[in-house]
Amino acid sequence: MPREEYIEQEYFFRVYRERLEENVPSQDILKTVHEEILSTTRLPMAVDFMRAEILHSGRISDAMVRLPHYFTPFQSFVIARAEDDVSRFEQITGLQILEREAKYRAGSASMSGSFVYQFECIVRNRLGYGDGLRAMANDPCFDKSWKTWINDLNNKLGANELSEIVYRASEHFLTRRRARMGTVPETPDNAVALFGEQEGRIARANIGRDPMCFFAALQRQLNYPQVPLSRKVVDDKLSPFLESRLVRLEQRLKIVEMEQKGGIDLTKFYKKENDSGNGNGALEN
Numbered sequence: 001m002p003r004e005e006y007i008e009q010e011y012f013f014r015v016y017r018e019r020l021e022e023n024v025p026s027q028d029i030l031k032t033v034h035e036e037i038l039s040t041t042r043l044p045m046a047v048d049f050m051r052a053e054i055l056h057s058g059r060i061s062d063a064m065v066r067l068p069h070y071f072t073p074f075q076s077f078v079i080a081r082a083e084d085d086v087s088r089f090e091q092i093t094g095l096q097i098l099e100r101e102a103k104y105r106a107g108s109a110s111m112s113g114s115f116v117y118q119f120e121c122i123v124r125n126r127l128g129y130g131d132g133l134r135a136m137a138n139d140p141c142f143d144k145s146w147k148t149w150i151n152d153l154n155n156k157l158g159a160n161e162l163s164e165i166v167y168r169a170s171e172h173f174l175t176r177r178r179a180r181m182g183t184v185p186e187t188p189d190n191a192v193a194l195f196g197e198q199e200g201r202i203a204r205a206n207i208g209r210d211p212m213c214f215f216a217a218l219q220r221q222l223n224y225p226q227v228p229l230s231r232k233v234v235d236d237k238l239s240p241f242l243e244s245r246l247v248r249l250e251q252r253l254k255i256v257e258m259e260q261k262g263g264i265d266l267t268k269f270y271k272k273e274n275d276s277g278n279g280n281g282a283l284e285n
Contacts, residue, residue, distance in 0.1 A: 006106035077135035172200025
């Protein structure tokens with residue numbers, strides 16, 4: 001789409017998110033934001049359709065799915081997951097994800113950057129690999145080679161980590177192989193380098209590390225957009241009370257293991273001579 005469409009999409013998703021945080025009803029947001037969007041774009045028509053759909057079904061994702069010529073399958077997937085009644089993924093984060101993606105596409109977006117951003121959104125917000133990868137593969141920003149590679153990714157992730165898969169699909173991998181072999185045989189796996197030299201170098205350096213380190217390195221080095229995190233996922237931690245109980249259980253297990261190995265060494269609990277003050281090495285009370 002033209003750059004002005006993505007600029008207006010970024011504005012729409014941002015305003016929608018901000019007004020939801022102010023507890024403004026979605027129907028009212030869609031009614032007022034229609035007048036603020038640039039009329040030379042197709043977004044006002046899409047907003048009108050979403051407003052009609054939300055009055056009918058209460059979900060804007062249904063309208064987005066029925067507008068595939070304007071909203072991408074990934075955009076529809078993210079909002080659908082946010083509107084799912086059993087999902088822990090909230091709509092505020094979904095709108096922020098689409099806002100940052102639209103901003104990235106309005107600039108100098110690349111297919112590799114779009115892939116990394118969308119994939120990290122799925123991973124870090126636990127949106128589901130199967131449906132998420134299918135939505136990504138159907139995104140019109142990817143060409144045929146990318147679509148085929150993304151469709152095969154679900155099977156490859158079971159045996160290899162993402163950084164290794166990205167490295168083997170990069171120009172850096174082909175460059176190293178040419179230097180070692182003198183030529184690269186044309187095979188389906190390496191006929192086309194989907195990622196550039198720098199992406200391949202970063203991926204190779206992160207093989208065996210936490211995948212989040214890989215994403216963070218790409219953001220630092222290549223200015224890829226940072227992924228918003230679901231507040232419910234971030235806050236999904238153990239309570240301090242439960243953590244303290246787990247610590248006590250761990251200590252008890254250590255004592256049991258020491259008893260099984262021949263008893264507990266009580267000398268660890270003796271005071272040192274300079275701490276006791278009497279030099280008798282008595283036990284602490």
